[in-house]
Amino acid sequence: MTRTRSSGPALAVVGATGAVGSVLLQMLSLRADVWGEIRLIASARSAGRMLVVRAEETEVIALTEDAFDGLGPGDIALFLTPADISARWAPVVTARGTVVIDLSAAFREDLEVPLVVPEVNGHAVRIRPRGIVAGPDCVTATMIAALGALHSEYALRDLVVSSYQAASAAGRAGSETLRRQQSLVAGTSLGEQPGDVRRAVGEDxxxxxxxxxxxxxxxxGELRADGWSSHELAVRGETRRILQLEQLPVSVTCVQVxxxxxxxxxxxxxxxxxxEAAHAREILEAAPGVVLVDDPAAGEFPTPVDAAGTDPAWVGRVRVSLDDPYxxxxxxxxxxxxxxxxxxAAQIAELIAGEFA
Amino acid sequence: MTRTRSSGPALAVVGATGAVGSVLLQMLSLRADVWGEIRLIASARSAGRMLVVRAEETEVIALTEDAFDGLGPGDIALFLTPADISARWAPVVTARGTVVIDLSAAFREDLEVPLVVPEVNGHAVRIRPRGIVAGPDCVTATMIAALGALHSEYALRDLVVSSYQAASAAGRAGSETLRRQQSLVAGTSLGEQPGDVRRAVGEDxxxxxxxxxxxxxxxxGELRADGWSSHELAVRGETRRILQLEQLPVSVTCVQVxxxxxxxxxxxxxxxxxxEAAHAREILEAAPGVVLVDDPAAGEFPTPVDAAGTDPAWVGRVRVSLDDPYxxxxxxxxxxxxxxxxxxAAQIAELIAGEFA
Known part of the structure; x- marks a missing residue:
């Protein structure tokens, strides 16, 4: 049973077979369906695989010039690819008048490419001189809706952030590495003596x-000047861009867990x-894309295993500094x-599709 | 072959069979031996067990008034026990003139009990009006030698700390809980769907x-006013006490990993x-109880599996804030x-034994 898909913009998903691609295809099957054709594109190695989207088996095609045939103005291509692939192929797509939404770091610092989180600066998608819209890094995205809502009320002055980052942000290789290591150390007394976990896990x-x-x-990330990592600098730069606070002091320490x-x-x-804590909680409760989970007496605070598989940012442990009421x-x-x-990416794509409607 | 132990103060270890007790007994076997008798005391349930210390099988005796028979001025009792046990039994021991070193929270806020980390304020052990010396919480202890050294040079003005706390700080029950849960989730795809880890791990x-x-x-920890946990407030209070900065602004978020x-x-x-970053690194390199591991280009930064089983605090990722040279x-x-x-605890005990020598 093939449905007719005459209306709505076409959506090309480049990098459809990766960890983010899998989640996106599930989402496209569940969210309001505004799309005509959905075209799945990946590396030549993955071409020919069949993936399900909107309950239809869809063949993955290889990333070549021909892969974008038939796309034009009013269509959208999502790039869920490493930065080098995005940098190489996005101009091929925008040359057709098709809008590119890119999740890599390739364009995040380009001032002619808006960096968008719809809950915070959705209006920014409309001005895209290069025909490209970027999404932020996943650490920035975790906090930015909550921060944006608080900033609107209180005016942000400086920020200190420490991350507890999940393995899947490094793609399937990240998840598989952690799973393999978890099996190697399970049920042992490893972790108590110097070097024992390193020996069990091996060099890889x-x-x-x-x-x-x-x-x-x-x-x-990569090493940058003065001991900072590229990832830490990215979170700082992106937070400043999205909140339009170009001088905001931001200190970030990125830690994998x-x-x-x-x-x-x-x-x-x-x-x-x-x-005022109660007022801050009201703001967070009302903020789009945020849920407040903040009742430690009842064991209620956010944890990643509860947030996994859900859409919003879970915020809790909200308290005013004891030594600084600001x-x-x-x-x-x-x-x-x-x-x-x-x-x-889906939210940005839907915003742009709304322009075309 | 029993050695003669006529010289040196006696050392009673209360709570000898717990997670900290095990580590202490290993340490007493390896460190310079300044002790006469070493007496092992634990709950009645553990009495009669034989533990090895200084290569000798030693019987664990039950915690009763009689357990302290023969101890007097010039001897030392280490309490590695929960706060309620320490609060109940420390006065029994100090009544004999024996000095108590307590690692629980029972006396940490008592201004007549010095709170001591030898690398930072070892001099404070000498003034102990109640005959009790306390050691800080393990989160405070992790950072205080590095902070103390930096404070001496630069004068600390405020502090923001986030923790990544290990399970064994909750004793054997903590380690066993994590091991059991690790076995339940190993080799699965758990951790990707909402609630899947909670279901696998169960209610316990x-x-x-x-x-x-x-x-x-x-x-x-326990819930305190305004959403703070007792553990977070303890780290704040102890850092202020040890550094003698009673008004220091300290923000702590405690997170278990x-x-x-x-x-x-x-x-x-x-x-x-x-x-200045290079000078800060020199200070840390020279600080007692600290090792500097800070060459990210070579993959050198501290991690807990490398620090486990070693004595010092491993410091790395040292960088000056990009937006604040202070x-x-x-x-x-x-x-x-x-x-x-x-x-x-061993370091404090040795300092006090040195007074008696």
């Missing part, structure tokens, strides 16, 4: 800079105006494959 | 407020004086059973 730490099972790894899906962050935000502390978790990637 | 989360395997849990042994912290410290960020790991507990 996959996409991580050290063993991840029973460990935390304070490194993510042995969690499969769901990034968590501790956030200490100082504001221009004095913060500072608020909170803890936030979100599914790094959803709000951190696929969901944000 | 042991000493933790939520499942710990493949998760992080932003809660530790699926690591067996080794607490990690991200620290953002602002100082009165401008910080602020330093770093990451620090230490074995919560050693520097966080047994090692600190």
């Amino acid at each position: 730490t996959g996409p991580f800079a050290a063993p991840l099972a029973l460990n935390v790894v304070p490194w993510s 042995p969690v499969l899906t769901g990034h968590s962050l501790t956030v200490r935000a100082r504001f221009e105006r004095e913060v 500072a608020l502390e909170f803890f936030v978790c979100a599914d790094n494959l959803r709000k951190g990637a696929a969901l944000n | 989360t042991g000493p933790f407020a939520a499942p710990l395997a493949l998760n992080v849990v932003p809660w530790s 699926p690591v067996l042994t080794g607490h990690s912290l991200t620290v953002r410290a602002r100082f009165e004086r401008e910080v 602020a330093l960020e770093f990451f620090v790991c230490a074995d919560n059973l050693r520097k966080g507990a047994a090692l600190n």
